[in-house]
Amino acid sequence: MTYDYVTIERTEPVATVTFDRKKNLNAFDSKLILELTDVARHFQEDLDVRALVLTGSRNYFSAGADLEDLGTHNALGDVARRESFYRGERLCEA
Secondary structure: OOOOOEEEEEEOOEEEEEEOOOOHHHOEOHHHHHHHHHHHHHHHOOOOOOEEEEEEOOOOOOOOEOHHHHHHHHHOOHHHHHHHHOHHHHHHHO
């Protein structure tokens, strides 16, 4: 699978997942959360990888939630807003 923000480097038994939004100090927006969730679910089925390293790009990990992205939630309907807010929880579970 191809991602816009995430790259995966495999040196089995270790895989390194690097995320880079190239702006906003790697703040988590909806797209980054969805990409990382997909990667995490992929590795649940990968029996060759024993350890996973999650890292941000450059000199920082992440500034946290992207407040600009959060501001777009008000334009969503109730169901879509609820779906959006639970993305972070689903990422952590994955």
